[in-house]
Amino acid sequence: MIPQTSPGASYRAHQTEIDGAVARVMQSGVYILGKEVSAFETEFSTYLGSRYGIGVGSGTDALHIALRACGIGTGDRVATTPLTASATAAAIEMAGAIPMFVDVDPRTGLLDPERLERAIKGAGSQRLKAIVPVHLYGYPADMEAITALANRYGLMVIEDCAQSHGASIDLRKVGTWGHMAAFSFYPTKNLGGMGDGGAVITNDRSLAEKALLLREYGWRERYVSERAGVNSRLDEMQAAILRAKLPHLDHENRRRREVAELYARALPGATLDTIRPTAKVQHVYHQYVVMCDRRDELLSFLKKEGIGALIHYPVPLHRQPAYYSRRPPQEDALANSESMCGRVLSLPMFPELTNEQVDMVIHVVNQWETAVRVPV
């Protein structure tokens, strides 16, 4: 059995350092907002090339707090993609705002800047305030185009970096392009803790201060709430574990790229489409996604052969009961996202995958392809 992802393998790869980090926190007697969190905030924002990092309780909270720090509130609209985790829309709704879904580029699954501009122009009297681009699967969204649009139309940009730790565009890391960015440290992410965790990133001092207040009851001074904040703190143990793992992130991302290269070279290109990054981006392969018209058949074949595979995502957000009322009026406005949801499949992808396991996955996919191929 080859799993699709393996947080346990990540633990075993760094066991000594993680066990040491956990013991250090236990013995310190400080478990909330101590020196591990502040050290991690500095180390992670420095790694990205940004000035401020604020550790919070999850990636969803990071998005929510960033949106609120940017002044997004009740009734405001936020443009985003429907091809993403529920978390992206959940955070927008938590801030009291309304997601405005814009279709993706069918070649990448990322927000399409041209459609985005049309949606911005079409927003009319609706109070469109911000854009939340998602660097889906570890592939950076077109931040040059998106930030140019934001400047032209006076919009805030909050990057959803939950799947893209370490990815970059022209060597500038994602998370440093927008006004703010949100990261998740959910265990399966490229940088994952052993529980929930997240971070808000920004270069702007006043936005950083707002996020800092919001994460703990709106306190500047203890017990005095300046704003109606929340309780969303990264805990000391997660911070210590993340500090142990951060120095390994770059070489683990390199291994993910190696695995992607092996897949790309050996999988049947005629039956399976893949997402090909351009030369100016560094993709960090949170997921390795293939696209296939007979996706469900391939998925059951892989299951039967003991290969873990997942679908990211089976249903676009505007087709889900909670967000159905947020769908655009035009029936086919999000056709690319819908069609991708029916075709995408995520193969096993994590840095501890061995070459033998990768070969096995390739072998099984090719076996399936030979069996279903239409004879010419």
Ligand SMILES: *Cc1c(COP(=O)(O)O)cnc(C)c1O
């Ligand atoms: C995982 C994820 C999140 C949310 O992270 P949590 O830490 O689980 O709250 C947000 N956006 C995307 C695209 C994600 O993949």
